[in-house]
Amino acid sequence: MATLEIHDLHVSVEAENGPTEILRGVDLTLKQGETHAIMGPNGSGKSTLAYSLAGHPKYTITGGTVTLDGEDVLEMSVDERARAGLFLAMQYPVEVPGVSVSNFLRTAATAIRGEAPKLRTWVKEVKGAMERLNIDPAFAERNVNEGFSGGEKKRHEILQLELLRPKIAILDETDSGLDVDALRVVSEGVNRVRETGEVGTLLITHYTRILRYIKPDHVHVFAAGRIAESGGPELADKLEEEGYEAYVKGGQAA
Ligand code: ADP
Ligand code: MG
Numbered sequence: 001m002a003t004l005e006i007h008d009l010h011v012s013v014e015a016e017n018g019p020t021e022i023l024r025g026v027d028l029t030l031k032q033g034e035t036h037a038i039m040g041p042n043g044s045g046k047s048t049l050a051y052s053l054a055g056h057p058k059y060t061i062t063g064g065t066v067t068l069d070g071e072d073v074l075e076m077s078v079d080e081r082a083r084a085g086l087f088l089a090m091q092y093p094v095e096v097p098g099v100s101v102s103n104f105l106r107t108a109a110t111a112i113r114g115e116a117p118k119l120r121t122w123v124k125e126v127k128g129a130m131e132r133l134n135i136d137p138a139f140a141e142r143n144v145n146e147g148f149s150g151g152e153k154k155r156h157e158i159l160q161l162e163l164l165r166p167k168i169a170i171l172d173e174t175d176s177g178l179d180v181d182a183l184r185v186v187s188e189g190v191n192r193v194r195e196t197g198e199v200g201t202l203l204i205t206h207y208t209r210i211l212r213y214i215k216p217d218h219v220h221v222f223a224a225g226r227i228a229e230s231g232g233p234e235l236a237d238k239l240e241e242e243g244y245e246a247y248v249k250g251g252q253a254a
């Protein structure tokens, strides 16, 4: 079983007054087959963690390690991370002019599986996955992310997750901007992938409502650039009732 290990991760961004430390020592172990939720107030650094794992050039790693089965993830290019089995939704370009969803998915699947999926079975696979996610068949011929609505982007994310079957998937705010119906469809997709037992999922979110549909095995509260508390699903219930106030001092993340 693949294991992603984040140890004492420190990350800075270049701000107006010079480098600013955003992540201040993140420790997390995520195994294939497990579902973890990271929850925290706005500005606590959740997306910074996701972008750092994705290898976004704006984020400078100033300390700590990230390994996937002992292999140094921080040394890998974005492509190498994907081939190693890491799925990071935000690593994909915002728009890919001239590349249809269908071609994009097949290229990504080819890179990850090491060989091109047979066209006939692939078309079936894509069709089935799209049906389960209530995605209009015409969507496959549209250019990636071009004019996608918020909901379409999220469904496309889960479509990739279903078809690419990574070892570790990091989903940042997959729930934001979704109405209740879309939230249910997206959550069902995550749960289907989860039931295979072959994907470890890190669900990053500000809101507790997605956790009514996806029950995490572990919940971590993120505040001021680190994990402030870890627990089981009961911690999500506590956050739903009490919010993040206990983790935030004087209006600023503690
Ligand atoms: P969250 O996802 O928890 O809302 P973010 O990771 O987006 O938090 O942001 C954490 C902090 O880092 C914020 O204060 C934000 O302004 C700052 N930050 C994040 N990315 C950048 C960037 N590229 N340049 C400057 N500041 C950034
Ligand atoms: Mg935010």
Ligand code: MG
Residues within 6 Å of the ligand: 046, 047, 048, 173
């Ligand atoms: Mg964020």
